[in-house]
Structure formats: C-alpha cells, structure tokens
Amino acid sequence: KQEVTQIPAALSVPEGENLVLNCSFTDSAIYNLQWFRQDPGKGLTSLLLIQSSQREQTSGRLNASLDKSSGRSTLYIAASQPGDSATYLCAPAGFKAAGNKLTFGGGTRVLVKP
Amino acid sequence: EAGVVQSPRYKIIEKKQPVAFWCNPISGHNTLYWYLQNLGQGPELLIRYENEEAVDDSQLPKDRFSAERLKGVDSTLKIQPAELGDSAVYLCASSLGSQSTDTQYFGPGTRLTVL
Numbered sequence: 001k002q003e004v005t006q007i008p009a010a011l012s013v014p015e016g017e018n019l020v021l022n023c024s025f026t027d028s029a030i031y032n033l034q035w036f037r038q039d040p041g042k043g044l045t046s047l048l049l050i051q052s053s054q055r056e057q058t059s060g061r062l063n064a065s066l067d068k069s070s071g072r073s074t075l076y077i078a079a080s081q082p083g084d085s086a087t088y089l090c091a092p093a094g095f096k097a098a099g100n101k102l103t104f105g106g107g108t109r110v111l112v113k114p
Numbered sequence: 115e116a117g118v119v120q121s122p123r124y125k126i127i128e129k130k131q132p133v134a135f136w137c138n139p140i141s142g143h144n145t146l147y148w149y150l151q152n153l154g155q156g157p158e159l160l161i162r163y164e165n166e167e168a169v170d171d172s173q174l175p176k177d178r179f180s181a182e183r184l185k186g187v188d189s190t191l192k193i194q195p196a197e198l199g200d201s202a203v204y205l206c207a208s209s210l211g212s213q214s215t216d217t218q219y220f221g222p223g224t225r226l227t228v229l
Binding site for chain 1: 118145154155156157158159162170205207209212213214215216217218219220221222223225
C-alpha cells in the first residue's frame, strides 16, 4: 500500500524567501505525481503534474522535481508571496492498472508573512 | 469554462439521518472521483467512475455509503444512516480519462457535520 509523507507539516517564512516542500512515498511504481494547493474551505487546485519518466516540471515560480527510484519529490516556490499561503499536497498516482488513483500526503501548511 | 460543481456546500444533520451529495463534473470528462477528506489530512479515494461504471469502489463503506452515475455525467453520493465519524469534507473530482497525462480537477467540496 502506498504511503505518502510530507515534511514539514507546517512552515512559516517571511515574504521573498524561497520555499522547499518535501514529499516522500514508499512505492516507486508510480504513474505520475501531482502537486496540489488547497486554500481554507476550498477544493484542491492542481499546480504541477510530473510524468513518471520526467525529472522535473516548471510553471512560473514553481518547480517540482521527481526522483522516482528514491521515492521523493520536492516542490520549490521561488520568491514567496503572502498569496502563496495555503496547504500544499503531493499525490503520486498508482500505476495504470490502478486507473490514475491518487494517494495523498497529509500536506504542508505554508504561511508567508508580509 | 465551468469547473466541477458540487452541492450543497455545507450540510448539518443529526446522526442516523440520510444525506446526499451531488457532483457535476467538467463537461467532457469521462472519469469521476469521490474523495473523503478528514480535518488536517489529505483526501482519500472512495470511488472512481469511468463513464457510468464504478471501476474502483474498494474504499467505499458499502454498508452505509452508495453512489451512482446513471448517465455517465453527474453523480450522487449517499450516506444512510450517517454516523458521527462521517463528519468530513466530501470532494468530487473529474478528469478526461485515466491516462498518466490526465490531471484531476477538484470541486469545492461539501462539508458534512453530523451531530
């Protein structure tokens, strides 16, 4: 059974500092891995999707890396802003036979202080 | 383009009462998911539909939970009877299909409180 751990559980940084969010997973036979953002009381917004064959994916200030063999992914957010305050969740997807089933970590709650 | 729509957004009921949640996925999305999210945790999959067929319901507590997607578009998740431990956020998501490139898009969720 896939288990996903996100460290740290919470993070508070001053505006402008770079953020590094870590995700580890126990089963490396994954289809892809997604990073999501969740604002309080709202659903999840997909930030990045990395295919199992890719090493990284970038979107604006966000960069996600994937090391499938070691079961790790890292989300980097450059030059953080107060609007980046949210909970960030990673979710590796089970292999094709599992139909792209996502297993979520518990999330990292981020607070960016002005 | 409209995203995933869920209703109601909030529901408060007493234990042993029935409750139903509705989800309308993004137009053209064949795959629909229902997730349960407890406070401070990540979502957990309850059931996945490919069109109108439930292809993965292994995590759905079938003694009290049921779901349907009769025409392969919108879906309903029901709990009967509800228990105190069912208090959580119920999220619906959809994707074009189940390929590795298919991003899942989530609705805002229904927050259920069982008293």
